[in-house]
Amino acid sequence: MAIIVQKFGGTSVADAQKIVRAATRALHAHQQGNQVVVVASARGKQTDQLIADALEVNPNPPRREMDQLISTGEQQTVSLMAMALDAMGQKAISFTGAQIRMVTDDAHTRARIQSIDAARIQQWLDEGYIAIVAGFQGVDERGNVTTLGRGGSDTSAVALAAALNARVCEIYTDVDGIYTTDPRKFPKAVKMEHISYDEMLELASLGAGVMHGRSIEFGKKYDVPIHVRSSMNDNPGTLITHEVAQMEGILVSGATMQKELAKISLVGVDNKPGNAARVFAHLAQARVIVNDIIQTEVSTEKANLSFTIAKGDLTDAKKALDGIRKEVGCESLFVRDDIAEISVVGVGMRSHYGVAGKLFEALAQAKVNIDSITTSEIRISCIVDIGHGDKALTSVCEVFELDKPADQRTY
Amino acid sequence: MAIIVQKFGGTSVADAQKIVRAATRALHAHQQGNQVVVVASARGKQTDQLIADALEVNPNPPRREMDQLISTGEQQTVSLMAMALDAMGQKAISFTGAQIRMVTDDAHTRARIQSIDAARIQQWLDEGYIAIVAGFQGVDERGNVTTLGRGGSDTSAVALAAALNARVCEIYTDVDGIYTTDPRKFPKAVKMEHISYDEMLELASLGAGVMHGRSIEFGKKYDVPIHVRSSMNDNPGTLITHEVAQMEGILVSGATMQKELAKISLVGVDNKPGNAARVFAHLAQARVIVNDIIQTEVSTEKANLSFTIAKGDLTDAKKALDGIRKEVGCESLFVRDDIAEISVVGVGMRSHYGVAGKLFEALAQAKVNIDSITTSEIRISCIVDIGHGDKALTSVCEVFELDKPADQRTY
Numbered sequence: 001m002a003i004i005v006q007k008f009g010g011t012s013v014a015d016a017q018k019i020v021r022a023a024t025r026a027l028h029a030h031q032q033g034n035q036v037v038v039v040a041s042a043r044g045k046q047t048d049q050l051i052a053d054a055l056e057v058n059p060n061p062p063r064r065e066m067d068q069l070i071s072t073g074e075q076q077t078v079s080l081m082a083m084a085l086d087a088m089g090q091k092a093i094s095f096t097g098a099q100i101r102m103v104t105d106d107a108h109t110r111a112r113i114q115s116i117d118a119a120r121i122q123q124w125l126d127e128g129y130i131a132i133v134a135g136f137q138g139v140d141e142r143g144n145v146t147t148l149g150r151g152g153s154d155t156s157a158v159a160l161a162a163a164l165n166a167r168v169c170e171i172y173t174d175v176d177g178i179y180t181t182d183p184r185k186f187p188k189a190v191k192m193e194h195i196s197y198d199e200m201l202e203l204a205s206l207g208a209g210v211m212h213g214r215s216i217e218f219g220k221k222y223d224v225p226i227h228v229r230s231s232m233n234d235n236p237g238t239l240i241t242h243e244v245a246q247m248e249g250i251l252v253s254g255a256t257m258q259k260e261l262a263k264i265s266l267v268g269v270d271n272k273p274g275n276a277a278r279v280f281a282h283l284a285q286a287r288v289i290v291n292d293i294i295q296t297e298v299s300t301e302k303a304n305l306s307f308t309i310a311k312g313d314l315t316d317a318k319k320a321l322d323g324i325r326k327e328v329g330c331e332s333l334f335v336r337d338d339i340a341e342i343s344v345v346g347v348g349m350r351s352h353y354g355v356a357g358k359l360f361e362a363l364a365q366a367k368v369n370i371d372s373i374t375t376s377e378i379r380i381s382c383i384v385d386i387g388h389g390d391k392a393l394t395s396v397c398e399v400f401e402l403d404k405p406a407d408q409r410t411y
Numbered sequence: 412m413a414i415i416v417q418k419f420g421g422t423s424v425a426d427a428q429k430i431v432r433a434a435t436r437a438l439h440a441h442q443q444g445n446q447v448v449v450v451a452s453a454r455g456k457q458t459d460q461l462i463a464d465a466l467e468v469n470p471n472p473p474r475r476e477m478d479q480l481i482s483t484g485e486q487q488t489v490s491l492m493a494m495a496l497d498a499m500g501q502k503a504i505s506f507t508g509a510q511i512r513m514v515t516d517d518a519h520t521r522a523r524i525q526s527i528d529a530a531r532i533q534q535w536l537d538e539g540y541i542a543i544v545a546g547f548q549g550v551d552e553r554g555n556v557t558t559l560g561r562g563g564s565d566t567s568a569v570a571l572a573a574a575l576n577a578r579v580c581e582i583y584t585d586v587d588g589i590y591t592t593d594p595r596k597f598p599k600a601v602k603m604e605h606i607s608y609d610e611m612l613e614l615a616s617l618g619a620g621v622m623h624g625r626s627i628e629f630g631k632k633y634d635v636p637i638h639v640r641s642s643m644n645d646n647p648g649t650l651i652t653h654e655v656a657q658m659e660g661i662l663v664s665g666a667t668m669q670k671e672l673a674k675i676s677l678v679g680v681d682n683k684p685g686n687a688a689r690v691f692a693h694l695a696q697a698r699v700i701v702n703d704i705i706q707t708e709v710s711t712e713k714a715n716l717s718f719t720i721a722k723g724d725l726t727d728a729k730k731a732l733d734g735i736r737k738e739v740g741c742e743s744l745f746v747r748d749d750i751a752e753i754s755v756v757g758v759g760m761r762s763h764y765g766v767a768g769k770l771f772e773a774l775a776q777a778k779v780n781i782d783s784i785t786t787s788e789i790r791i792s793c794i795v796d797i798g799h800g801d802k803a804l805t806s807v808c809e810v811f812e813l814d815k816p817a818d819q820r821t822y
Contacts, residue, residue, distance in 0.1 A: 016467035016468050023468075053491060057427050069487055069494075071486075075482075076461070086469055098509065099554050144510075
């Protein structure tokens with residue numbers, strides 16, 4: 001019998017009515033002959049409320065106690081959902097992370113899953129139960145409650161699907177699936193039927209939300225098909241899987257725009273081994289996450305080193321760099337916080353030429369000047385003036401026909 | 412180093428300010444050189460809210476899931492209290508029932524404690540931590556969360572005190588201690604300094620609240636001194652211990668009045684072995700709890716069987732009795748729901764005569780007629796007309812001088 005894991009986020013279980021709706025969906029999957037495991041998040045704004053409660057008694061609460069506190073949110077949801085299923089005449093049992101031995105390391109508030117006692121759940125499934133598991137939480141070797149950090153419930157769901165060898169992990173959310181680009185920026189964007197883990201990872205790292213990178217990495221590692229779909233209807237959403245042959249024909253799957261970036265350029269750094277490492281170690285120490293890096297030699301002695309960071313990290317980054325500038329011989333620091341980064345992602349780039357050319361053409365058509373360019377194997381990004389961002393994205397989407405399903409594009 | 416267990420009920424931890432106050436009290440006890448274990452209930456009306464949430468999705472929720480749900484209330488309190496202590500610079504760690512292996516049977520919503528892993532807590536105490544334990548909850552052998560039913564947090568606290576061989580278990584509540592009688596009925600009532608487990612058990616069974624019978628039984632069994640005191644001030648409260656010599660001189664420790672009773676009389680029951688057992692088995696099946704029973708032979712063939720029950724159980728009881736009346740040959744059923752039961756309790760009754768006479772004298776003085784009388788080793792109860800209840804209690808309190816501390820009474 002096939003196992004399906006269904007994950008419901010906080011907005012999909014925010015009140016009694018929504019919990020009943022999610023439970024009904026699980027029941028249908030069960031009635032269709034599947035074994036069903038539900039993973040649920042805390043209801044609506046419950047976690048925020050608990051964090052506020054904590055800050056009232058301690059502005060800097062110990063992480064272990066924070067996990068002990070906020071893990072109650074999911075525990076409440078799963079017991080309520082088991083009750084809802086019971087009211088429908090369906091056998092159901094809820095589990096906390098501790099109860100299914102979702103063992104993690106002891107890095108409270110950002111723990112990583114090490115193992116899951118799948119046998120325990122399997123036993124209940126075999127007895128005809130729907131199992132409801134608290135997402136986002138685990139337990140360390142000594143029995144302390146841990147939580148998995150941002151996107152944690154998705155990670156719980158995909159990890160459970162992997163441990164149970166599930167046919168699919170369904171992620172129910174408040175959008176219909178993954179779109180070719182943000183429909184708020186390009187209203188003609190269409191939902192993708194299918195996308196590869198690698199593309200989804202790139203999109204996630206470019207801030208194209210919906211799912212957090214870690215859960216996708218898990219899916220990729222353990223080969224779990226992930227189906228991102230709406231909790232409000234029965235439409236198929238977007239299926240995330242390993243790359244399949246037909247994907248190779250798709251040059252560009254999606255496009256993104258990020259505006260909350262800043263670009264820092266260190267001009268005239270001494271071109272010596274280890275200097276770049278020194279700069280980035282310094283930034284890491286200041287907990288600044290660095291995105292794309294560009295280094296160019298400007299002479300035999302000097303190089304320019306540029307990179308992008310989140311705009312919110314700018315003050316920290318500048319402070320950190322002040323401490324290292326002299327050491328690496330940097331002549332001047334140049335900061336831009338008026339930029340947008342336009343990216344296109346597609347596995348087809350691996351085997352096809354011309355994508356970069358087409359992208360630059362799109363930007364030229366829109367009369368947008370390019371500040372800098374970075375690429376990965378399946379991504380090309382351009383930095384442009386923030387004021388040109390919207391028209392640049394629109395032009396790129398039109399040139400790559402992101403308003404059409406992948407199989408109807410003409411290029 | 413002496414161990415003190417401090418238990419704080421829901422009203423004593425209802426908000427951030429009260430949690431901080433309770434934490435401060437624990438800190439003081441720690442600073443005075445004690446090892447401190449705190450047992451806490453869910454905040455204020457939290458449990459009621461969770462029960463309401465449950466009933467919204469299932470009018471008859473499965474008990475296992477109910478326990479899974481409502482146990483989150485105490486988990487939230489204990490983590491918040493650990494955070495509050497951390498903010499004061501005091502090392503503190505919170506535990507759920509599962510985390511300290513508070514193992515119970517699997518009778519969900521009314522489980523009984525079987526064992527506690529005291530060594531785990533002792534280890535943290537020895538490292539200078541204050542341990543905060545979620546009251547009311549445990550875990551069965553298979554890892555399911557259980558709850559202990561009414562008064563459960565008190566039972567957790569006393570059981571922990573027993574397991575840790577604590578010097579005292581302090582029960583912090585919203586009253587100053589145990590009074591000679593309900594001050595709302597007899598304003599001159601005084602706080603008792605000292606009372607025996609047996610007396611407290613009688614008072615608890617007579618509805619004189621403050622503490623639930625089970626926790627007192629635990630205290631008696633494992634010889635844990637229980638100190639009931641106010642969470643609002645530092646006044647000494649009432650100490651509940653084993654009987655000590657000086658208590659023998661106290662003929663009457665306290666008096667109670669219960670008005671929420673009904674009395675049922677089965678008139679003319681066949682006087683055969685097993686008939687009374689049949690009646691009470693039938694009532695037990697209908698989940699009706701029977702208090703005092705009086706049986707009197709009225710002839711060689713017939714007996715009258717009377718007993719009191721909670722008024723709220725009257726409909727269930729009458730229904731149950733309708734099914735058994737014929738079988739036991741009962742001639743008629745006589746019900747009174749207009750009664751009050753006045754009781755006096757005192758270990759001194761064991762070795763002193765005259766208490767009953769003095770009680771009847773008090774009622775006669777107040778011109779109160781007695782419907783029936785029952786006694787235990789340390790208690791005498793009279794049923795009177797409900798309209799005479801208040802003046803009967805007042806007269807009894809005055810005759811036994813319950814407005815004076817025990818050592819100042821003149822009888």
